[in-house]
Amino acid sequence: EAVQYFTQAIECNSNDHVFFSNRSGSYCNLGQYQKALEDAEKCINLNQNFARGYQRKGTALFYLGNLEDAVATYKQGLQIDPNNAALKNDLKAA
Numbered sequence: 001e002a003v004q005y006f007t008q009a010i011e012c013n014s015n016d017h018v019f020f021s022n023r024s025g026s027y028c029n030l031g032q033y034q035k036a037l038e039d040a041e042k043c044i045n046l047n048q049n050f051a052r053g054y055q056r057k058g059t060a061l062f063y064l065g066n067l068e069d070a071v072a073t074y075k076q077g078l079q080i081d082p083n084n085a086a087l088k089n090d091l092k093a094a
Contacts, residue, residue: 002026017046017053024056028063036060051081055090062094070094 006023013019024039040057043050054077061070074091078084 003030015046017043017050020046021050021052021056024053024060028056028059031063033060033063037064049080051077051084051087053077054080055084055087058087058090058094062090067094 003023003026006019006026009016009019010023020039020043024036024043027033027036027039037057037060040053040060043053044057047053054073058070058073058077061067061073071091071094074087074094077087078091081087
């Protein structure tokens with residue numbers, strides 16, 4: 001249901017990076033990691049300074065089995081927000 005609502009929000013404003021971030025998280029919760037990755041990349045393209053976008057991308061990569069890129073993505077996010085606990089925890093897990 002969340003995917004549907006975030007899709008509607010994106011249709012209203014396709015330049016809001018948070019909508020793509022949230023839909024990415026929703027896709028991850030459904031196990032649709034490729035779609036989650038695509039939305040995370042769109043989020044980052046819209047706002048390269050939004051650390052959560054890197055967490056979303058890293059998580060999708062992690063679950064797709066691409067650990068090397070997941071680690072690199074988490075590190076990119078930590079360059080933006082060095083104190084981000086979620087990014088630190090996800091980096092350790094990867």
